[in-house]
Amino acid sequence: KQEVTQIPAALSVPEGENLVLNCSFTDSAIYNLQWFRQDPGKGLTSLLLIQSSQREQTSGRLNASLDKSSGRSTLYIAASQPGDSATYLCAVYGGATNKLIFGTGTLLAVQP
Amino acid sequence: GAVVSQHPSRVICKSGTSVKIECRSLDFQATTMFWYRQFPKKSLMLMATSNEGSKATYEQGVEKDKFLINHASLTLSTLTVTSAHPEDSSFYICSARDRRKGNEKLFFGSGTQLSVL
Numbered sequence A: 001k002q003e004v005t006q007i008p009a010a011l012s013v014p015e016g017e018n019l020v021l022n023c024s025f026t027d028s029a030i031y032n033l034q035w036f037r038q039d040p041g042k043g044l045t046s047l048l049l050i051q052s053s054q055r056e057q058t059s060g061r062l063n064a065s066l067d068k069s070s071g072r073s074t075l076y077i078a079a080s081q082p083g084d085s086a087t088y089l090c091a092v093y094g095g096a097t098n099k100l101i102f103g104t105g106t107l108l109a110v111q112p
Numbered sequence B: 001g002a003v004v005s006q007h008p009s010r011v012i013c014k015s016g017t018s019v020k021i022e023c024r025s026l027d028f029q030a031t032t033m034f035w036y037r038q039f040p041k042k043s044l045m046l047m048a049t050s051n052e053g054s055k056a057t058y059e060q061g062v063e064k065d066k067f068l069i070n071h072a073s074l075t076l077s078t079l080t081v082t083s084a085h086p087e088d089s090s091f092y093i094c095s096a097r098d099r100r101k102g103n104e105k106l107f108f109g110s111g112t113q114l115s116v117l
Helices: none
Strands: A004-007 A010-014 A019-025 A032-038 A044-051 A056-059 A062-067 A072-077 A086-094 A099-102 A106-111 B004-007 B010-013 B019-025 B030-038 B044-051 B067-073 B076-081 B090-098 B112-116
Touching: A004 A086, A010 A019, A019 A032, A019 A086, A019 A106, A032 A062, A032 A072, A044 A056, A044 A062, A044 A072, A072 A086, A099 B030, A099 B044, B004 B090, B010 B019, B019 B030, B019 B090, B019 B112, B030 B067, B030 B076, B044 B067, B076 B090
Parallel strands: A010 A106, B010 B112
Antiparallel strands: A004 A019, A019 A072, A032 A044, A032 A086, A056 A062, A062 A072, A086 A099, A086 A106, B004 B019, B019 B076, B030 B044, B030 B090, B067 B076, B090 B112
8 A cells, every 4th residue: 555654744934045855655656746736725726746767856945755665755945935834735646546646745834 | 638527515414414526537537536634744544546437445444434435427426525524623635546647547536624523
């Protein structure tokens, strides 16, 4: 059974800091991995998708890496802003279950 | 990009009533849709996978008679919470896979906040 864990569970940083969010998964037979952002009481916003054959994806201040063999992904946020405050979720798709399984989430607070 | 519309966004109902949530793919055909449930400050838990024209596959621990899923067409899946009780209060969100894109990313609805009094 695929299990996806995110560390840390919560993170508070001052504005301007660079930060790294971690995601680990137990079954490395995945098709892709996605990072999402969720604001309180809202749906999901897809940030980045990394195919299993890729090592990283970049979008603006965000960079996501994938090490499939070790079952890990990181989301790097550069020059954090208060507007980045949200819950960040990683999710893996595929493997034996062919389902999208979400991680436990990281609640990020960027202090002005 | 692909759009998934989920309706209603919020519903408040009395205990014992049934609530239907709709999930529509607006500009693509979705062979597979997924239904998730999210408790406050928790991650999304997969409830079931619905495939067009066939019965839904439920995750372990999810009551199929409580959460009825119908995927009657390539653009519509519905989740009906039958005889809702306060413990069914939660945030429900659907996602759909674009059949043209194979196993690429899924597209999500905006979610439904269900409150059962």
